[in-house]
Amino acid sequence: MPANPAMLDYLLARRSVGMAFLKEPGPSAAQLQQLLTIGTRVPDHGKLTPWRLVLIEGAARAAAGERLAEIAARRHPEYDAAALDVERHRFLPAPLTIGVISTARHHAKIPEFEQLLSAGNVAFNLVHAAYALGYAATWTTRWYALDTEAAEMLGAHYGERFIGFISIGTPTAVVEDRPRPALETIVSAWQDAAR
Numbered sequence: 001m002p003a004n005p006a007m008l009d010y011l012l013a014r015r016s017v018g019m020a021f022l023k024e025p026g027p028s029a030a031q032l033q034q035l036l037t038i039g040t041r042v043p044d045h046g047k048l049t050p051w052r053l054v055l056i057e058g059a060a061r062a063a064a065g066e067r068l069a070e071i072a073a074r075r076h077p078e079y080d081a082a083a084l085d086v087e088r089h090r091f092l093p094a095p096l097t098i099g100v101i102s103t104a105r106h107h108a109k110i111p112e113f114e115q116l117l118s119a120g121n122v123a124f125n126l127v128h129a130a131y132a133l134g135y136a137a138t139w140t141t142r143w144y145a146l147d148t149e150a151a152e153m154l155g156a157h158y159g160e161r162f163i164g165f166i167s168i169g170t171p172t173a174v175v176e177d178r179p180r181p182a183l184e185t186i187v188s189a190w191q192d193a194a195r
Contacts (some may be wrong), residue, residue: 001020010131013175017136019094022169027096031133035168039098044119046107047067050115051122054099056165060093064154070148090142094167098126100164100194101156119163125167136171174184 027035036053044050056064069087072079077088090099100123104115123139144150145162156162 006115013177014128014131016127016176017053017171017173017175018138019167019169021173021175022094022136022138023172024093024095024170026169027130027133027135032096035126035129035133036098038125038132039122042118042125044118045114046110048105048110048118049109050102050104051090051119051163052084052101052103052155052160053122054101056091056097056099057078057095057153061094061097065090065092066146068144068150071144071153075147076192088142091167094169096165096169097165099154099165100126100163101158101160103160105159116163123164123166126133130168132164135168137166137168139166141165 009098026159032055039053065088068090069084072087073084076083096195098134100119102116103120104112106112107115127139141164142161144154145164149158151162154162
């Protein structure tokens with residue numbers, strides 16, 4: 001396989017663009033199909049397809065936010081109007097958010113952890129696909145991924161869990177890169193301690 005300098009440049013420069021900086025337009029219907037196709041081309045031992053995707057777009061963004069605000073108000077009676085408004089805007093202004101759900105189940109040969117990693121690969125592949133199509137993206141996991149009622153309201157079934165939400169749109173700002181770890185602090189060579 002030949003080297004791909006453009007891909008190397010992208011991988012060395014990729015960074016998330018926060019939700020507040022993702023605006024319309026989002027992917028077209030044809031681009032969305034391509035994005036989903038790329039997103040689901042991941043390692044999947046046993047061909048279990050241990051994940052599902054939920055699209056939150058259009059008017060559903062505000063409706064889902066309203067439902068989150070209702071749940072948050074019950075969980076946190078101390079929340080004021082401003083805090084609840086934050087919940088109402090969880091899926092705005094990004095034109096598209098894709099919830100990635102792990103459907104990992106017990107399997108005699110394939111650990112649930114491995115299935116969970118496959119779902120994580122879907123999430124990151126969706127990020128890469130968004131950038132390949134000329135958009136920007138961010139991967140977040142908020143309280144509603146971990147709250148059973150909220151997760152079910154957003155599409156998770158019993159025994160499933162959201163591993164993240166990929167928000168996609170047209171970037172309105174150039175985001176500064178963050179410091180990255182020095183390789184010598186995180187990379188080591190294995191040595192046989194028994195010898």
